[in-house]
Amino acid sequence: MSDLDAFRAEIRAWLEANCPAEMREPVRDEGDVCWGGRDAQFKNEAQKTWMDRCAAKGYTVPDWPEAYGGAGMSPAQAKIWREECAHIGARPPLSSFGIWMLGPALLKFGTEEQKVHYLGQIARGEIRWCQGYSEPGSGSDLVSLQTFGEDKGDHWVVNGQKIWTSYADKADWIFCLVRTDKANKYQGISFLLFDMATPGVTTKPIKLISGNSPFCETFFDDVVVPKTQIVGELNRGWDVAKYLLGHEREMISGAGGGDRLNAIGAVVARNGLEDPILRAELAQFDVDALAYACMGEKFLDEAKVGKAHPAQPNMMKYVGTELNKRRHELLMAAGGATALEWDSERTSGGTPSRSWLRTKANSIEGGTSEVMLNVVAKRILELPGA
Amino acid sequence: MPLYHTEDQAMLADTVTGFMADEGAIKQQLRHFRDINCQDGFGHALWKQFAEMGLTGMLAAEADGGLAMGHVEAGIVLREIGRNLTPSPFLTTSVMGVTALSGGSEDLRGRWLPGVLAGDSVLALAIDEGPKHRPERIACKAEKAGNGFRLQGRKAFVVQGASADAIIVAARTSGSDNDADGITLFAVPKDASGVSHENLRLVDSAMASNITFDNVELDGDCVIGEVDGGRALLNKVINAGRIGAAAELTGVGQGAFDITTAYLKTRKQFGQLIGEFQALQHRAAHLYSELEIAEAAVIKAQQLLDGNSEKADLMVSVAKAKAAKACNLSVREGVQMHGGVGMTDEYDIGLYMKRDRSLSEFMGDQYYHAERVAQLSGY
Numbered sequence: 212m213s214d215l216d217a218f219r220a221e222i223r224a225w226l227e228a229n230c231p232a233e234m235r236e237p238v239r240d241e242g243d244v245c246w247g248g249r250d251a252q253f254k255n256e257a258q259k260t261w262m263d264r265c266a267a268k269g270y271t272v273p274d275w276p277e278a279y280g281g282a283g284m285s286p287a288q289a290k291i292w293r294e295e296c297a298h299i300g301a302r303p304p305l306s307s308f309g310i311w312m313l314g315p316a317l318l319k320f321g322t323e324e325q326k327v328h329y330l331g332q333i334a335r336g337e338i339r340w341c342q343g344y345s346e347p348g349s350g351s352d353l354v355s356l357q358t359f360g361e362d363k364g365d366h367w368v369v370n371g372q373k374i375w376t377s378y379a380d381k382a383d384w385i386f387c388l389v390r391t392d393k394a395n396k397y398q399g400i401s402f403l404l405f406d407m408a409t410p411g412v413t414t415k416p417i418k419l420i421s422g423n424s425p426f427c428e429t430f431f432d433d434v435v436v437p438k439t440q441i442v443g444e445l446n447r448g449w450d451v452a453k454y455l456l457g458h459e460r461e462m463i464s465g466a467g468g469g470d471r472l473n474a475i476g477a478v479v480a481r482n483g484l485e486d487p488i489l490r491a492e493l494a495q496f497d498v499d500a501l502a503y504a505c506m507g508e509k510f511l512d513e514a515k516v517g518k519a520h521p522a523q524p525n526m527m528k529y530v531g532t533e534l535n536k537r538r539h540e541l542l543m544a545a546g547g548a549t550a551l552e553w554d555s556e557r558t559s560g561g562t563p564s565r566s567w568l569r570t571k572a573n574s575i576e577g578g579t580s581e582v583m584l585n586v587v588a589k590r591i592l593e594l595p596g597a
Numbered sequence: 598m599p600l601y602h603t604e605d606q607a608m609l610a611d612t613v614t615g616f617m618a619d620e621g622a623i624k625q626q627l628r629h630f631r632d633i634n635c636q637d638g639f640g641h642a643l644w645k646q647f648a649e650m651g652l653t654g655m656l657a658a659e660a661d662g663g664l665a666m667g668h669v670e671a672g673i674v675l676r677e678i679g680r681n682l683t684p685s686p687f688l689t690t691s692v693m694g695v696t697a698l699s700g701g702s703e704d705l706r707g708r709w710l711p712g713v714l715a716g717d718s719v720l721a722l723a724i725d726e727g728p729k730h731r732p733e734r735i736a737c738k739a740e741k742a743g744n745g746f747r748l749q750g751r752k753a754f755v756v757q758g759a760s761a762d763a764i765i766v767a768a769r770t771s772g773s774d775n776d777a778d779g780i781t782l783f784a785v786p787k788d789a790s791g792v793s794h795e796n797l798r799l800v801d802s803a804m805a806s807n808i809t810f811d812n813v814e815l816d817g818d819c820v821i822g823e824v825d826g827g828r829a830l831l832n833k834v835i836n837a838g839r840i841g842a843a844a845e846l847t848g849v850g851q852g853a854f855d856i857t858t859a860y861l862k863t864r865k866q867f868g869q870l871i872g873e874f875q876a877l878q879h880r881a882a883h884l885y886s887e888l889e890i891a892e893a894a895v896i897k898a899q900q901l902l903d904g905n906s907e908k909a910d911l912m913v914s915v916a917k918a919k920a921a922k923a924c925n926l927s928v929r930e931g932v933q934m935h936g937g938v939g940m941t942d943e944y945d946i947g948l949y950m951k952r953d954r955s956l957s958e959f960m961g962d963q964y965y966h967a968e969r970v971a972q973l974s975g976y
Binding site for chain 1: 599600601858861862869870872873875877878879881882883885886889890891893894896897911912914915916918919922963966967968970971974975976
């Protein structure tokens with residue numbers, strides 16, 4: 212038996228012994244997602260047990276170093292972990308922007324002290340993070356952001372407003388882009404971390420077309436942030452932000468897997484498929500979705516050995532999100548009048564229609580499709596003036 | 598297996614890229630043989646060079662003098678053929694033909710393979726019987742006659758059929774037209790009595806013939822594999838042709854894309870390079886995405902075929918459909934972005950558009966393969 216086979220056997224046995232039966236059921240709604248945090252809401256005991264058991268082994272962040280709360284898995288081992296979890300249908304023990312976004316940025320730009328402190332909290336699900344990037348006047352043109360941190364010696368006093376802050380009303384801490392030099396556009400932004408309980412921070416949920424409010428407006432009114440809470444160098448936060456956006460784009464693209472890559476024709480056809488034109492559209496979608504899944508696999512394989520173009524996640528994000536929107540258009544069409552139901556029990560509270568509406572943000576958040584195409588044109592195709 | 602080339606495959610790609618750009622270039626090959634109205638539609642000297650490089654026998658077994666390589670390697674050659682629009686019998690002879698012969702007896706392989714490997718002979722595939730790819734339906738009949746068979750019927754779109762030394766024919770030896778069973782493959786020598794060609798030039802300057810078999814007497818030695826049991830081998834040959842055409846399509850799409858983006862970087866209007874216009878940048882970036890994805894689907898399908906995976910059939914159809922979609926977008930956008938000169942024979946972009954059309958049709962177009970994806974997925 213090779214080392215990896217032995218590792219697989221070990222993971223399989225551990226999962227069998229430790230993953231509660233309830234945590235092997237598919238995630239049905241938002242309540243089934245475990246976000247952790249200071250005021251963590253657990254749907255049931257099993258959800259908490261599953262998170263705690265994984266955290267104790269470093270399995271909430273399997274490929275982070277052990278010193279920072281991870282399990283120190285190699286890429287090949289982490290792939291085995293994902294495969295074995297998928298094999299028994301295990302839910303992610305912990306979902307968080309700390310894991311997906313802040314973590315990778317801290318691993319690259321954080322001080323040793325910051326890594327030990329913040330990464331450990333993230334891995335154990337103790338602190339729930341949100342991301343303060345967009346502002347009302349700075350969407351695609353993010354670098355024009357105005358939220359300002361005034362230098363007061365050993366701290367900054369931050370004033371301004373963020374928007375589209377995911378789950379800001381539920382988050383404990385925020386990682387935030389703040390202007391610390393008004394004279395320099397790109398090199399005048401710093402990447403700050405602070406507690407959402409700091410005096411002067413207020414949040415206001417935004418009701419979306421889906422009827423849900425996962426995003427907030429976040430206001431900063433004379434918020435005091437100690438200078439130890441900066442990631443990377445002063446005025447070089449844009450570098451951190453760009454690095455982190457790459458991770459976000461990869462995540463949104465679904466390149467790492469997930470159901471949005473799947474073909475849908477066979478699923479739809481189970482409930483009957485009488486319209487030949489719809490069937491044809493589904494077949495065309497399936498061709499594109501199955502081909503895109505190959506691209507996801509190829510991208511991950513190439514990224515592991517440094518063969519992927521660094522701007523490739525932008526392409527993946529563009530295609531993956533456009534595909535997901537198309538997927539939900541087809542699911543709505545196939546669902547007919549049933550899919551229109553907004554709060555019926557049969558649709559688990561309007562899941563088809565609310566999910567369909569939610570996907571419309573996919574090609575806006577984390578960089579619009581148009582911005583992704585700009586980046587591909589400039590950095591990969593090297594077209595003039597782009 | 599990771600979805601990129603191994604070191605050996607990357608070395609092969611390097612060699613073939615240089616070779617095809619030098620020897621298989623549009624001016625020396627495609628334009629030359631078109632302009633002299635060559636009735637083969639390709640150059641025999643270049644075919645000989647393919648042989649000298651070992652390319653003609655890539656898929657043949659080592660015992661037969663070949664390199665025993667797979668579809669990933671053949672795809673590397675086909676992508677470069679596509680990129681340079683190089684006319685050659687490689688796909689029909691070395692990919693499909695060799696795959697067919699590999700299912701035949703030692704005698705049969707000994708009769709045809711040495712010529713193929715040496716670059717002296719060419720094989721053609723006679724499978725379809727009408728203008729669209731419908732291999733499920735085979736009406737061309739071969740009836741038992743003495744120790745052999747008598748072949749009767751018509752075949753269509755036989756690429757390089759009139760130039761071939763042997764035509765590999767899928768014929769019905771029992772059952773009715775739409776039966777899966779009852780198919781036998783034959784290697785019909787070009788000088789067999791009763792074979793007549795309607796030799797046609799196609800839009801991409803390739804030659805293809807419609808063949809009539811009028812009571813063609815074949816001895817038993819012409820049978821490839823099992824009598825009545827040829828469907829599995831035929832499917833293998835067809836899959837080889839489909840994934841090969843898909844690989845060539847990614848090359849055609851990439852070639853068209855490369856000259857188009859180069860044009861965007863040199864052509865000026867309104868006092869600026871047209872590549873500065875966002876309207877064109879976004880279309881180019883979208884096209885890039887589609888081509889990358891098609892390439893990923895193609896290498897995945899190649900690996901599955903080489904690994905004899907049961908998922909190969911589905912992924913081959915995904916790859917052929919996706920490659921056809923992406924390549925077609927590439928040549929259409931290419932001509933449009935070239936503007937007026939894209940309509941001239943002097944510029945190469947139109948040649949890419951013609952080749953895309955022909956290759957897309959070969960072994961099933963995107964609609965055929967999307968339908969097949971639906972069927973194989975169970976709807």
